[in-house]
Amino acid sequence: MARIEGIAGESDSQTSLKVRRVVAYVVLIFLVLISLLPFYLLLINATRGKTQSGLKVIPEGLFARNLRNVFSDNFKTNYGSFLRAFANSVIVSFFATTLSVYFSALTAYAIHVYDFKLKKPIHTFILIVMMVPTQASAIGLYRMLKGLGLTDSFIPLILPGIAAPAVYFFMIQYMASSLPLEIVEAARMDGCGEYRTFNTIVLPILKPALAVQAIFCFVANWNNLFLPQMLLDKQEMKTIPVLLQMIKANIASNPMTADTGLMNMFMVLAILPVVIVYLLLSKNIVGGVSLGAVKG
């Protein structure tokens, strides 16, 4: 980010520069406020009661009540156990992320390191596949899994992680800039097998890229609604976003009996893990968004 400070033209109207700076800060602060306001209101509303009418900016005292209600038997019979859904989300996200990151690195390694006839066509093919939304084949997938009796299973949510074109693309870009082929050759000279070279020598080099992609994959899986909603019917298999969608459907159909405080508390708990991870690793995450773009 090192930039040569403006050498020339510095003298031309310092006042207009000041005005521009003030305008910039005002706009930025406004955007910060509208980005954070919803979350502030969420926290406030999680301390409010069953029916919430109007705007409150100061918390009320029902935080503990709402928290208890999320873990109550009543909630369990209505929507299923929160802890169970939480565990399901963790399981699916963890395994899908691990598979995505490991196998995308392996796929990228195959294309990056080896020379074979189909290398370029396969690379192009994966890039094309990357552009096709998974939803386009969802109906076929659903009918197929239904036929196989695999709809209430985590397998179709976890295994497809192995073929993650976007992660592949990121990995191969990273390898192009940070994985010299000489290292692989040196390992061969020392008699290291190809698969072992990948696991013991290449993976450690890729660590920064693996970490960034792992964060993004985990968040994407944690937040995923479409496919889990399509596949998971059994209450004890559902993930957090699916439960959330059920709560919304219930509130929309029975606005009289709906517990808004409970709903807001559920949302706080649903986004909390990601918010914590984000705040701890925000530097890496924000940096990771454009990683590869700034790398020459």
Place this chain on the structure above:
Amino acid sequence: MKKGISYAKWGYIFLIPFFVVYFIFSLVPMLETFGYSFLDYVVSQGSVSSIRGGGGGADTIINHGFCGFKNYSDVLKSDGLFTLSFKNTTILWLVGFIPQIVVSLLLASWFTDIRLKLKAQGFFKTVMYLPNVIMASALSLLFYSLFIKNGAMDTMLGHPDMLNKVGGARMVVGLINFLMWYGNTTIMLMAAMMGIDTSLYEASQIDGANPTQVFWQITIPLIKPILAYVLVTSMIGGLQMYDVPYLIGGTTGNPAGVLKTLVSQIQLGKNSSIGAVSALSILIFIVSAILGFITLKVMDDKSVKSMYDVKKKKQPKKINMATSRK
């Protein structure tokens, strides 16, 4: 590797997991979807599936076999499934994307301005990217509860009851999409702008160009590839819009069905009108394939070609792909 003859097989071996999984979970379902799209195929469930999901009784499959392009002509009629939901999706996408690209361009040019020297950039970027990592369905439900009649925002704005008005509901969805993506787009555009040779800016300053001129004459032309890339990937992302409008509008896409998107039709039709929904899926595939082809063309010289054709000559500037992740 120029002497990798004996190693070539390892390339193929390491590609096996990807292609096996791709074959089972993507290619075969895609082909099946393609097949269904030509069938007069309807499933009716034994009992109406409840809000909690899960059909009750046994499904009755009504499959009248091959029906040619009837599904396609049905969904493409002026009030057909595809036509309506494509229109809805496009409007919802535009309402979010237009402010997003304007604000992102502005912010990125401010952040990278060598004379402006904005402070606390890390803080601003962190806050702006935050909504992107939040569960889209939670964010949408939150906005639903804020904008619903007598909700906090509804009260703050003087009870416009936006969610029950066509324009209002579109604006709320657009606002959520804007909040989720403007930080991401800003960071992408910043990366592109920081790649611009600073001497160009210095030269323009010496020539007495004002900030507006610099922006339109230097910055914009030089970041065109990444602008095009942002545009097309956002379109592909927009095609897949589901969580936000679904959580706001529910299964009926209220108000007046304007929140029904392409992908929500797939979710709703999975246990009913298989033929029609499959035709819709294939049309989504075709549209995204065209968009994807454009993306590849845009990245072409920058990434696809240079990576393996002119390897080792010089490190090409690569266009970032981080956004293709949903």
